[in-house]
């Protein structure tokens with residue numbers, strides 16, 4: 001059932017181009033606009049929404065963090081992201097005009113379920129983004145947008161994450177379309193870009209041998225740091241989470257702008273620092289700042305692993321290892337930059353002799369709080 005792969009995780013990483021494409025299927029009309037008929041929240045209700053809150057745990061929380069950028073960009077609505085496990089223990093301000101988006105692969109995560117119950121008690125509408133048909137979270141939500149990743153067996157989430165990202169972009173664009181905050185050509189362009197992502201992920205997958213080699217060479221390190229900005233920040237967190245759960249290494253993700261506020265003290269001679277670089281074309285200012293960060297950590301001895309889009313020549317002099325990803329718009333970049341980090345973690349786990357599909361102390365679905 002592993003389809004010739006040594007681990008389910010490897011199979012699921014390889015399935016991502018298909019999973020991403022499937023999650024778009026049937027959701028785009030002949031004019032390139034979105035038809036999310038399954039989202040059974042009336043357009044009139046969606047037009048009244050004045051705030052969006054996105055919740056999830058672990059990897060799903062990282063998708064939620066990316067969703068915030070997409071929702072703000074395409075809807076102009078204030079959007080908060082919260083760990084599902086923290087959400088109901090503060091006093092979140094929710095009412096009938098709040099849309100809560102609950103993201104869960106399994107649909108059974110207790111923290112996420114309790115968060116959505118709390119939201120509904122306050123009168124908020126809840127939209128689930130879920131990979132498991134008929135599971136508890138979609139059943140208890142007002143509506144659901146299913147991700148079409150197919151069953152994910154490995155404890156470490158890979159293809160579910162990419163499809164959660166796609167679903168988040170779809171919801172943000174759909175909200176923008178229904179509310180009139182995203183122009184028709186903007187929706188069509190973004191949908192067209194999303195349609196090209198499957199091929200882009202395939203391209204990344206075809207160039208992963210150097211990443212595997214690099215991972216093997218780092219098997220005896222204790223610490224790996226990950227830096228990113230904007231939507232690259234949740235990608236950095238996701239890269240670190242993968243490494244923790246699979247390789248049992250000390251791995252931390254930071255917003256690159258925080259470096260000088262503390263984390264740079266962690267950098268020692270030879271410390272691997274993985275940096276997710278935003279596209280220079282769209283993010284000239286951020287790009288420049290991230291390139292400076294690469295130089296700063298390198299000056300302190302870091303071994304830099306730079307993930308940057310094709311054509312970005314500015315990073316070349318400061319990259320001890322350079323991982324190229326195809327060009328995408330900034331917002332969609334996590335769909336390609338996450339993939340090398342998954343491969344990296346999987347290979348490091350293997351090199352350290354760990355059980356890839358069943359990491360110690362973890363369960364696929366966490367059904368207790």
Ligand code: M6R
Nearest residue numbers: 058059060104105106109156157
């Ligand atoms: O099933 P869910 O998406 O609700 O699960 C949430 C987290 O438990 C899950 O993403 C976890 O962090 C993964 N093991 C990460 O790879």
